[in-house]
Amino acid sequence: MITLDTVTKSYGAFQVLKGCSAEIGRGEVVVVCGPSGSGKSTLIKCINALETFESGQIYVDGMAVRSANTDHSALRAKAGMVFQSFELFSHLSILDNIMLAPRLVQKRGKEELREHAETLLRRVGLEQHADKYPIALSGGQQQRAAIARALAMKPDVMLFDEPTSALDPEMVQEVLQVMMELAREGMTMMCVTHEMGFARQVATRILFVDAGEIVDDCPAADFFAGRCSARAQAFLRFEEAHPS
Amino acid sequence: MQIWSWHGFFTYLGSPYIFRGALITVYMTAVSMVMGFLLGLLIAVMKRSQRRLLSWPARFYVWFFRGTPLLVQLVVIYTGLPKLDIRLSVLACSIIGLTLNEAAYLAEIIRAGLNAVPTGQIAAARALGLSERQIAWRIAFPQAFRLIIPPLGNSVNGLLKTTSVTSVISMEELMQRSQILVQDQFMVLELFSVAALYYLLMTTAWDFLQRRIEHYAERPYRRQQKTAAVEAIEFPATTQDAR
Numbered sequence: 346m347i348t349l350d351t352v353t354k355s356y357g358a359f360q361v362l363k364g365c366s367a368e369i370g371r372g373e374v375v376v377v378c379g380p381s382g383s384g385k386s387t388l389i390k391c392i393n394a395l396e397t398f399e400s401g402q403i404y405v406d407g408m409a410v411r412s413a414n415t416d417h418s419a420l421r422a423k424a425g426m427v428f429q430s431f432e433l434f435s436h437l438s439i440l441d442n443i444m445l446a447p448r449l450v451q452k453r454g455k456e457e458l459r460e461h462a463e464t465l466l467r468r469v470g471l472e473q474h475a476d477k478y479p480i481a482l483s484g485g486q487q488q489r490a491a492i493a494r495a496l497a498m499k500p501d502v503m504l505f506d507e508p509t510s511a512l513d514p515e516m517v518q519e520v521l522q523v524m525m526e527l528a529r530e531g532m533t534m535m536c537v538t539h540e541m542g543f544a545r546q547v548a549t550r551i552l553f554v555d556a557g558e559i560v561d562d563c564p565a566a567d568f569f570a571g572r573c574s575a576r577a578q579a580f581l582r583f584e585e586a587h588p589s
Numbered sequence: 590m591q592i593w594s595w596h597g598f599f600t601y602l603g604s605p606y607i608f609r610g611a612l613i614t615v616y617m618t619a620v621s622m623v624m625g626f627l628l629g630l631l632i633a634v635m636k637r638s639q640r641r642l643l644s645w646p647a648r649f650y651v652w653f654f655r656g657t658p659l660l661v662q663l664v665v666i667y668t669g670l671p672k673l674d675i676r677l678s679v680l681a682c683s684i685i686g687l688t689l690n691e692a693a694y695l696a697e698i699i700r701a702g703l704n705a706v707p708t709g710q711i712a713a714a715r716a717l718g719l720s721e722r723q724i725a726w727r728i729a730f731p732q733a734f735r736l737i738i739p740p741l742g743n744s745v746n747g748l749l750k751t752t753s754v755t756s757v758i759s760m761e762e763l764m765q766r767s768q769i770l771v772q773d774q775f776m777v778l779e780l781f782s783v784a785a786l787y788y789l790l791m792t793t794a795w796d797f798l799q800r801r802i803e804h805y806a807e808r809p810y811r812r813q814q815k816t817a818a819v820e821a822i823e824f825p826a827t828t829q830d831a832r
């Protein structure tokens with residue numbers, strides 16, 4: 346579904362990504378973890394071309410990301426993205442937030458779209474809030490709405506960049522619930538997170554990123570059974586000792 | 590000659606000649622503001638562009654029109670265009686001058702508004718596959734507009750009075766008409782008081798309109814998205830007074 350082939354990126358003289366390679370199959374749930382500043386956000390943003398990279402290649406469902414004639418709109422329709430700070434459009438109601446992109450980008454009909462949006466809202470438990478504006482919702486509700494907004498494009502893969510890091514502790518679970526359900530339904534997911542509980546329950550694989558390199562790429566079972574690199578083990582012990 | 594003639598004051602207050610002058614002032618303000626806003630939007634977008642081919646002409650425009658007096662711009666337009674064999678009415682020249690001048694100031698206001706749109710929401714729109722054009726019209730402009738209503742309101746208020754500068758090219762707006770009548774009976778104070786009253790009336794009407802626009806634009810940003818009835822129960826008048 347996603348192929349990362351020696352992706353390299355620099356900010357000036359500072360090399361953020363030092364040749365990252367990985368393969369994510371359809372239906373896999375890959376959790377990306379690693380210390381802050383190691384390049385996780387940058388890596389995930391390269392996949393839907395929110396960030397450019399200098400060398401290497403990324404394929405999303407066979408589509409090359411770094412190419413002069415990449416159709417960015419088509420690429421981004423394949424890969425839904427959820428951000429740390431939700432980024433709902435503050436001037437639009439929740440329903441309009443969800444319907445905007447499918448209407449403009451995919452030119453879908455109003456009737457079908459509205460039905461789809463309402464289904465999604467029910468799925469994330471926000472059917473009561475369709476007509477409210479983002480500011481009237483709690484952080485957890487906003488993030489669930491943001492997930493629904495991304496799903497409205499019927500993406501093949503969902504990218505999450507620390508979706509629960511900006512949330513108050515009591516709201517983390519409601520968002521993780523939605524994500525776990527999505528994982529169990531077979532959605533291909535790539536998720537940057539510090540939530541090791543989530544990783545234990547639904548991750549098929551763990552990518553451990555450190556200083557711009559994927560230093561570990563192993564099945565989740567091995568990771569949690571302590572059969573990965575020493576550095577990854579140290580990180581895991583730290584994360585589990587300091588749940589965010 | 591008496592110090593103050595109430596008779597003169599009320600005569601001029603009821604004068605259709607002065608009243609029509611005030612209407613012309615409102616008309617020039619409205620047209621110049623709308624056209625100046627559209628031109629200002631274009632210049633603001635150009636100035637924000639990464640491409641120098643776009644940003645430099647925009648920078649030059651703002652530099653030039655903010656750096657020279659409106660009075661000079663009006664005279665140049667009024668006397669210069671006929672030399673290029675372009676013949677326009679005084680009203681057209683006035684509106685062109687006001688529009689070009691206002692656009693430079695509005696461009697800076699609009700630019701500030703666009704800069705204040707959260708970049709995260711722009712990235713989110715991009716991630717959803719919206720084109721840059723769609724992002725501009727659907728996300729950036731609406732959000733920027735809400736942010737700049739107060740300074741835009743200032744501009745409208747200022748423009749209502751700045752239109753009087755067009756009297757220099759003999760545009761018969763409120764101020765010019767007042768001055769013409771002064772020649773008649775030399776009731777300067779009475780006439781200018783009437784003019785002041787008209788300006789106050791127009792700016793007050795605009796204040797009212799602006800508040801309505803602001804109220805509408807702020808709708809999505811009010812945390813209390815409840816019916817008025819519920820609000821009245823939760824925030825009785827007494828607590829509102831206390832604030």
Ligand SMILES: Nc1ncnc2c1ncn2[C@@H]1O[C@H](COP(=O)(O)OP(=O)(O)O)[C@@H](O)[C@H]1O
Pocket residue numbers: 356361380381382383384385386387388
């Ligand atoms: N726009 C930028 N310009 C310069 N450096 C950046 C920029 N964005 C991120 N960086 C740097 O790149 C590194 C990786 O950032 P990021 O991908 O956000 O890390 P992570 O998500 O793992 O915390 C950090 O050291 C950060 O300071």
Ligand SMILES: [Mg+2]
Pocket residue numbers: 385386387506507
């Ligand atoms: Mg990050």
